[in-house]
Amino acid sequence: MSTIRLRKVTKRFGSLVAVNRADLDVEAGEVLCLLGPSGCGKTTTLRMIAGLEDATEGDILIAEQRVNHLRPSQRDIAMVFQFYALYPVLTVAENLAYPLHYERLAKEEIAKRVKRVAALLELESVLERTPGQLAEGEKQRAAVGRAIIRDPNCFLFDEPLSRLDIEQRQVMRGQIKELLSGLSKATVIVTHDQLEALTMADRIAVMRDGNIEQVASPHRIFTEPTNLFVAGFIGTPRMNLVEAALTETGEGHCRFELGGQRVRLPITRPGLSAGSRITFGVRPRACEFTSEPGDDTISGTVDLVEPMGAETLVHLLHGEQDLRVVVDRTIRLAVGEQAHLRFEPESVHLFDESGRRVEAAA
């Protein structure tokens, strides 16, 4: 079985902890994205799985075997590098065939496989060129081809799309996802682009400062962020996170104080008691403007209007806070206008003082 497991894996560079007790399971056929800002340890984690870095502590298991002591060449893995790492003096065909030499295959067999992969990735017309003569997208496809030409234990991708332009990225995202879905291998993709992670991954592991903050499906990462960092990191435009106070907890409702205004919402949080300081989070697409103020709305002044095509991003100044609201482009608001905002109760996220998510049910 093609699986990857990390058990309390730690990597230290001197006194710097790059990866801190990471636990991770990637099952066969699953695509896991390591997502996080630069310097969060996601690439280090990937390189430890590949064997290019040694883990300071913990166990790395590939195909259920502990591989800490094995060299990268003994781990039977395929990897796509950020800078592609195509061999510059070899042609694309020779680059694709490179990982096959180890298996001592017959010439015809190698040629057959190269042809198959080239057809899959639309590289037939450039097989005799060297990497220097390729366009960026072709280089990227050649690098992917060199990885999938083998039948390894798992696939590792290090920022595979970071050097492509936006259009190529969209195409390649789909292509890679399609390719991987047919291979039933454990795959780890490192990326700093959440859109890439959300579209390609079966599960996402969000990392910050060497810690894995949350591992969940793209849907759950989005709807149930486990803490303030994940909530703020995932989703564009960013989730609105407002310091608030819980003033009253009642049967089926709670009262909050946000920036001096009171609001009553039909939600329950058994884990919280009245008077606690919380962070109130709501996504820009989970609220709407109403014409009349009510006890479930807050008011503010329209500060900035950014049309984004199909939708419009409105910045609402509420006390000191800047609230981002995405509305349909048919709704027109003028700067300086007074507006009233209602939140979708089921889309409200509450975080306690330590930044952890408070669940609706205990």
Add this chain to the structure above:
Amino acid sequence: MATQAQAAAPGGLKQHFSNWRLALVIAIVAIPGSVFLFPLETAFWVSFGAVILVTATVVTRAWGRRPGPLLVAPALATLLVMNIFPLLWSLGLSFFHFRANRLSPPRFAGLNYFEKVISDPNVWDRLQTTAIVVVLTVGIQLIVGFLLALMFEREFPGRRILLMLVLTPMMLSFVAVGAFFRYYYEPTFGLLSQAVRLVTGEPYILLASPEGAIAGIVFADAWMWSPFVMLLVLAGLVSVPKYLYEAAEIDRASWWRRFRTITLPYIRGLLLLALLFRTIEAFKLFDVVFLITEGGPGTSTETIAVYLYRVSFQYFKTAESSALAYILIFIVIVLTNLYLYFVQQREKEEEAPA
């Protein structure tokens, strides 16, 4: 001022302190004239004055208007006087009967001396010696330099200090290296002889046999110049992106395949450059040979450069040595161009998409 003068009489001989054309005409008339009319000493001073006049007008004219050429002029003049003129002069001499230690004026000899040099068995013998030395020393330098570079590519404790020590021979003067190895090979208290005596009980005279003497010279030269090859190769090795090795490791490439497809392409050009430099230098090898063996025993280590020195400054066959020197320059130029030809061929091969 000068522009006005130019506008008034373009290309004319108008009287003006910066009119270099006029000065040139005066010089061209005055110099041969004075040689014919006046005694030699006076003619010299007249010619000298004319040259100064031309220089002064050219400088005045260029002053502030074309500072670039004016600034390089001294360097060009020095090069011309010290380098190019003697070069051409010696080329001229090779066509004349002339000996630098005789007063008799040169007589035209045509290609006589070139013919003589080419048909001289001594020259062919010395060229053979040179070829043996070149092949041995360049081969050893490339191999040792390459291995040293492989060693220094990796980080290890004391690398910097060791690197500095290894690079030292290259920075020593030839004379120091020659003197050092002379003592090193010395029969009675030389280090080599002492070491051998510990084993055999007999003093060892390396330089007594032709083969030993060649080995001694090759060793000294290789010791001095292997670091140079190492430096070039090391520059190539560190320019290889690390991720290529990582990719090859993951692709499970063998050591040899990794070397052939990743390392070699990055250092090939530099290796060829080292080969060229070292071959040309070894071809001209003089200092070390002259200091260690003086060409002996007999003429067994007399390289072509040492032979040239003897013909030129010991036998004072100036014309013959000039001819020989020009034949050597010709050989070096041919070697260099062969090298450049191969490099360009290779580049073309790499560029052309099939």
